[in-house]
Amino acid sequence: MGILYNRVADQLQSLIHEGVYREGERLPGVRVLSRQFGVSISTVLQAHQTLESRGYLEARERSGYFVRLPPRDTPVPSMARPKAQPLPVSARDMALDLCSVERKSLVPFGAAVPHPDFLPLRQIQQASIWAARQGLETLDYAFPSKLVFRRLLAQRMTSLGVVVAPDDIIATNGAQEAIILALRALTRPGDIVAIESPSFPGILQSLEIVGLRAIEIPVHPTDGISLEALQVALEQWPIKACVVVPNHSNPMGVRLTDHRKQRLVNLLTDAGVPLIEDDIYGDLAYDGERPRPAKAFDTSGNVIYCSSFSKTISPGLRLGWVIPGRHFADISQQKYFSNLATASLPQLAVTRFLEQGGYDRYLRGARQRYRDATERMRAAVARAFPEGTAISRPMGGFVLWVELPRRVSGTEVFAQARAAGINVAPGKMFSTTDKYQHCLRLNCANPWSDRIETAIQRLGEIVHQLNGSSPGQ
Amino acid sequence: MGILYNRVADQLQSLIHEGVYREGERLPGVRVLSRQFGVSISTVLQAHQTLESRGYLEARERSGYFVRLPPRDTPVPSMARPKAQPLPVSARDMALDLCSVERKSLVPFGAAVPHPDFLPLRQIQQASIWAARQGLETLDYAFPSKLVFRRLLAQRMTSLGVVVAPDDIIATNGAQEAIILALRALTRPGDIVAIESPSFPGILQSLEIVGLRAIEIPVHPTDGISLEALQVALEQWPIKACVVVPNHSNPMGVRLTDHRKQRLVNLLTDAGVPLIEDDIYGDLAYDGERPRPAKAFDTSGNVIYCSSFSKTISPGLRLGWVIPGRHFADISQQKYFSNLATASLPQLAVTRFLEQGGYDRYLRGARQRYRDATERMRAAVARAFPEGTAISRPMGGFVLWVELPRRVSGTEVFAQARAAGINVAPGKMFSTTDKYQHCLRLNCANPWSDRIETAIQRLGEIVHQLNGSSPGQ
Numbered sequence: 001m002g003i004l005y006n007r008v009a010d011q012l013q014s015l016i017h018e019g020v021y022r023e024g025e026r027l028p029g030v031r032v033l034s035r036q037f038g039v040s041i042s043t044v045l046q047a048h049q050t051l052e053s054r055g056y057l058e059a060r061e062r063s064g065y066f067v068r069l070p071p072r073d074t075p076v077p078s079m080a081r082p083k084a085q086p087l088p089v090s091a092r093d094m095a096l097d098l099c100s101v102e103r104k105s106l107v108p109f110g111a112a113v114p115h116p117d118f119l120p121l122r123q124i125q126q127a128s129i130w131a132a133r134q135g136l137e138t139l140d141y142a143f144p145s146k147l148v149f150r151r152l153l154a155q156r157m158t159s160l161g162v163v164v165a166p167d168d169i170i171a172t173n174g175a176q177e178a179i180i181l182a183l184r185a186l187t188r189p190g191d192i193v194a195i196e197s198p199s200f201p202g203i204l205q206s207l208e209i210v211g212l213r214a215i216e217i218p219v220h221p222t223d224g225i226s227l228e229a230l231q232v233a234l235e236q237w238p239i240k241a242c243v244v245v246p247n248h249s250n251p252m253g254v255r256l257t258d259h260r261k262q263r264l265v266n267l268l269t270d271a272g273v274p275l276i277e278d279d280i281y282g283d284l285a286y287d288g289e290r291p292r293p294a295k296a297f298d299t300s301g302n303v304i305y306c307s308s309f310s311k312t313i314s315p316g317l318r319l320g321w322v323i324p325g326r327h328f329a330d331i332s333q334q335k336y337f338s339n340l341a342t343a344s345l346p347q348l349a350v351t352r353f354l355e356q357g358g359y360d361r362y363l364r365g366a367r368q369r370y371r372d373a374t375e376r377m378r379a380a381v382a383r384a385f386p387e388g389t390a391i392s393r394p395m396g397g398f399v400l401w402v403e404l405p406r407r408v409s410g411t412e413v414f415a416q417a418r419a420a421g422i423n424v425a426p427g428k429m430f431s432t433t434d435k436y437q438h439c440l441r442l443n444c445a446n447p448w449s450d451r452i453e454t455a456i457q458r459l460g461e462i463v464h465q466l467n468g469s470s471p472g473q
Numbered sequence: 474m475g476i477l478y479n480r481v482a483d484q485l486q487s488l489i490h491e492g493v494y495r496e497g498e499r500l501p502g503v504r505v506l507s508r509q510f511g512v513s514i515s516t517v518l519q520a521h522q523t524l525e526s527r528g529y530l531e532a533r534e535r536s537g538y539f540v541r542l543p544p545r546d547t548p549v550p551s552m553a554r555p556k557a558q559p560l561p562v563s564a565r566d567m568a569l570d571l572c573s574v575e576r577k578s579l580v581p582f583g584a585a586v587p588h589p590d591f592l593p594l595r596q597i598q599q600a601s602i603w604a605a606r607q608g609l610e611t612l613d614y615a616f617p618s619k620l621v622f623r624r625l626l627a628q629r630m631t632s633l634g635v636v637v638a639p640d641d642i643i644a645t646n647g648a649q650e651a652i653i654l655a656l657r658a659l660t661r662p663g664d665i666v667a668i669e670s671p672s673f674p675g676i677l678q679s680l681e682i683v684g685l686r687a688i689e690i691p692v693h694p695t696d697g698i699s700l701e702a703l704q705v706a707l708e709q710w711p712i713k714a715c716v717v718v719p720n721h722s723n724p725m726g727v728r729l730t731d732h733r734k735q736r737l738v739n740l741l742t743d744a745g746v747p748l749i750e751d752d753i754y755g756d757l758a759y760d761g762e763r764p765r766p767a768k769a770f771d772t773s774g775n776v777i778y779c780s781s782f783s784k785t786i787s788p789g790l791r792l793g794w795v796i797p798g799r800h801f802a803d804i805s806q807q808k809y810f811s812n813l814a815t816a817s818l819p820q821l822a823v824t825r826f827l828e829q830g831g832y833d834r835y836l837r838g839a840r841q842r843y844r845d846a847t848e849r850m851r852a853a854v855a856r857a858f859p860e861g862t863a864i865s866r867p868m869g870g871f872v873l874w875v876e877l878p879r880r881v882s883g884t885e886v887f888a889q890a891r892a893a894g895i896n897v898a899p900g901k902m903f904s905t906t907d908k909y910q911h912c913l914r915l916n917c918a919n920p921w922s923d924r925i926e927t928a929i930q931r932l933g934e935i936v937h938q939l940n941g942s943s944p945g946q
Contacts, residue, residue, distance in 0.1 A: 129602055343790060
């Protein structure tokens, strides 16, 4: 993020992590920091608020700001070891249960869906009203999609290094549909597909309804998918496609460097295996430029790029897109035969929102809010959960991956949390194996409140109890 | 239709068909007819206009109305004989071609898509603007669909004799998606599914992408699908599902009587074979009450009801629904895993349109306009095409099924028409067999114009030429 106070906050946070400022210590006064960082006093005050919202500072009346870092530096999860063989997928029961009870009555840490407060409601409304007024333009089957929509997407993709024409793009009902269309076009039932491990439940669901087997490639908590493990798997199995989330992978939140994206693309291209790229979190990087998609390194059309506006503008639009590369004919047939076209109104509304420049302005703020919410949640979980817990350190998006002490069952936490009115996603939903039984994924895209704070405390008590430890420790 | 002038028009039309009034004859004066039918003069004048718009009368200045019936009573197509065995489906090339060139530059007799003039543009706009203003309500994943939408559908379905609760209904991206979700839930690749013959291309496309084989059951031009042939097929093959359009089947336009619907449901229930009912044209009956769906005769949950608003409100909404009966769990999983939910905005817009009562008012007029357009087109085709042509006499919807003299290839007509700027759907798109090579389907949902009239003339010339006859004969 290019915002000044944010950079100051980041530096202060690093200093806290490095022990320059310790738990409970008072931060230097505003004027001192203003001189120290060479910024205005109001910038320092904004940085304070930012760190407070991330849970790193506590304001005490008339006394200033005090450091509130978790007492230990919570580690990030370890990398799982690759599984020896492809396994069939059965994601059905847990996924349907999770979605069917993701009701307003539960504290929503379960599904990776942003709270409406994080979405640009006013802009969506204005753009949708504009779209509704377009009359005739809303009536037709927009296959492969409305031209105005494709044109804007082509512009955006080109600015990310993916040089495409409007005719290279097909609108879909979200990124999940894009991935399934690609899988159906590339595979036959029983085929093997390489996926990340842990992988988000939507991928496992896609593989299940297409009838595919998964070979899981471990994700390193800071480097992303293991290219070495992928290479071994490619040599060992007749893999028909590989699904990767190169930017802010769900649930780990990790991002591949450009260099590793390039290597990933080359590796798969050389092996003749198409890469299905899911870039749904690409717009939600916590710092720096908008990262490039892997597709930007694709020169042969081997990468099928999938994305959507479900995590940024609104899930209710059901609007995504696919850039099928050299698989255009097969994927466009799958789309046309499946449901002919994607609804016109949402396409026109998003076009309007993008055209008016509102989207980029909104994104700048959204990335900050998602980051603050996720870091605050991370700090709160680190305080409430027992020693031996590891928490991912996401580079974007809004979920945390939590490794509990080995003896604690995530499924048991899920059950007890549900009884306490809290929804979480248990680790077993993220793999075809039993590797993540002691894990949880937490959705952080909620406005901070006493209810959220209390829910994390309660989760901590549940985990402590299953761990045989006590929250006081 | 309950409208008085319409009944008078129907009676006059019958009299014309029965030869009471002959081609070129002047109709009795307005006062005479008014006395004869016991209706007001203005009603007779409206009946005249209706028959004129159907192509049965010609107004000559100061002389009155003259009969313009096609010189011979064009027969309806014959029933095809059942094929001996199930065949794999390959609908891809023609369908993609048809859709890719269905451009504004061609005369649109190809796809069964209503011209925007037939759609309630103003009401859609108002309802969509209302929906866009609902703000928060538009943002969520509406799975299985917005409750307000399901509630209204449940009311409408109940009024048609299908007693369902809101929770029995899932919103889909059109009826095509509903059919595919049902097929995926009920079958495995290679399975056999019974379909109507001729059948609309969407069914063949569905079977193709799910990897199924079709056994074709002939459709009688006035009675609908042959229950006798279906029974034979059920005894002979391990059929996994049966797809039928009981109301105004596409392309034949025929409707099953309630008695035959009941028999169809019983036959399949006894055989343990689910019926996938496509009722997309049910709201577009030309006369009488809105016909009941086959689902109204289902007591065991064996019928999966599919429909949409694509032929009545707008194809661009991509809004349909499925009532899966006892297959709810499987079909709802298919939907959730495929694309999570259907866009919220179109659901809210249609709910508003239905709630405000605009839909039923609009339907009354629409059924009349579709009927007029289809009958006028039928008369024009009958005049322009050679002896030996048979034309369906639809009971609803807006397409005609045309059987050309056997020596004329529909595919050749398609190619020559395309070169002349006219799009038609050739018979081979309606079957996995070569039974309908000499057939065409014509979309009639276009406002009448010189361009349309000229295009029919031109089509007639093409058919005459391929037939070796001359238009003058």
